[in-house]
Amino acid sequence: MAGWAIAVHGGAGVDPNLPPQRQEEAKQLLTHCLNLGISALRSGASAVDVVELVVRQLETDPIFNSGRGSALTAKGTVEMEASIMDGTKRRCGAVSGVSTVKNPVSLARLVMEKSPHSYLAFAGAEEFARQQGVEVVDNEYFITPDNVGMLKLAKEANTIMFDYRIPTEKCAGLESPVKMNGLPISVYAPETVGCVVVDSEGRCAAATSTGGLMNKMSGRIGDSPLIGAGTYACEVCGVSCTGEGEAIIRGTLAREVAAVMEYKDLGLQEAVDFVIKHRLDEGFAGLIAVSNKGEVAYGFNCNGMFRGCATENGFMEVGIWE
């Protein structure tokens, strides 16, 4: 029987000028999360429990764009979303527009397990949260000074674009050459955190959580809560994606990895490579994946992805760049 495997990510599309200290902090958090997951796996926890546990940790720590530390909407508020999927029976749960729930991934899990639905959003999701008695806080809890600063820069970047009367997506007048999701990468908060796990029984699971796009319109939903786009798990694999929301949705990226494994008999790494190479056109994205055979893989076509992976046979790696 193949052993367990786990991968985590903290977002694709990294500013090449990210200060070394920030890079170090990020790598430490990724290592910490991997260890949390590994510990749980060694105690026999199920894949879906482990992905929830790890993503909760990523949400709680303000370094990445989810939970505390989420990117801000154009109004300066936080609207979080998350999804979780249990590969065994392809059960799934998702939430969007969550503004007071401390751990959106756990609310997504409750939607999966305690409601008759798969996806709840905005006021309805908040109401469900209260019914379920999950931990809620003021919206300010999630807002960090860093992100307040980034929002300001993002608005300025957009203002420059509007001054030149160029549509948001097609800015020519900006200095930063690297852009993601329509924003120069220096003000782009890498979006999303995620975790994929295959446990010692070969069960796969995946979870993804995010604050979304910096300066997004209130009400904007990205790929993270969309099953098949940002998150997917089935008997064969578990996948979590990050990057340009539009590209991930159009490419139904997470489902794609599983589809080429199921329908074209590709192995995990081949499937990941295929999807990154052929399914993204001009879009930028990254993803992490595990298979029911205990393998782990990741891929990205953009400038860096915060990630870590580990397998039962002792392999462990944390990285940012190629």
Add this chain to the structure above:
Amino acid sequence: MGWAIALHGGAGDIPYSLTPERRQPREEALRHCLQIGIKALNSKFTPLDVVELVVRELENIPHFNAGRGSVLTNKGTVEMEASIMDGKTMKCGAVSGLTTVVNAVSLARLVMENTPHIYLAFDGAEDFARQQGVETVDSSHFITPENIERLNQAKDANRVQIDYTQPIQNDTKNETEPPFANGDSQIGTVGCVAVDSNGNLASATSTGGLVNKMVGRIGDTPVIGAGTYANEFCAVSATGKGEAIIRGTVARDVAALMEFKGLSLKEAADIVVQERTPKGTVGLVAVSAAGEIAMPYNTTGMFRACATEDGYSEVAIWPDTKIE
């Protein structure tokens, strides 16, 4: 090869005993919408324009679960959602949680074309609608007496279940819906897929969702790859139990089977509906780049219609009885 179009008004437990008073207006509506689509295709509208046009028409008809005639949430309100996808460019747009927008599918198209985003929901979507100046009305416009009745029945059914201390729908992940006194199906959606003579494809889907749904519940309809999908191979619009369609990534799977296993449209659609989703939960309409049409469903019936440029057309509800 000519154009082809297919549309649906929802799959579900549509009883054979449906009375003429309930059946005929729906058949008439399907025929009417089909004609609109045929006319548009003959006038060389793009498939994207055609699917939007037809779905707008379906939304305006109170007999189907979308726009006017949408089913109600557990609070008696309406929350509409829709999505649209252009197979040629793979651009897409989606909206959820609309309460005043007359044509959700058109707002979805505006999200696709006028914003850097794909999907807007609830207050943000309503704000956007106002910014864009689309037609909005008081929410009561969408509510019909039939749907108030459906909601009451659903609540009664749930109450009965609670009395027997069965969890409400705990195994709604048992997925089949309880039949109702007047035989009305709880579920339904509207959608349209079209392909022009150059093989360009498009799909659009719109709905009021699930009767007695929790406020804030989002189904498969606005989820690209679940309820709606279009690429260079085919265009698909699904209907049925949202939760099953999401898990099954139904619309995307039809296209994936064609692309990765070389199956025909019909084979791919049949496999997805008959083998990959639980019985009683799904129906879909699909067209391929080659102009083929498939309209499989694993429920009792599906309100549907289709036509091809060579003059073939069909309006139907159940498997054996075609109306024309």
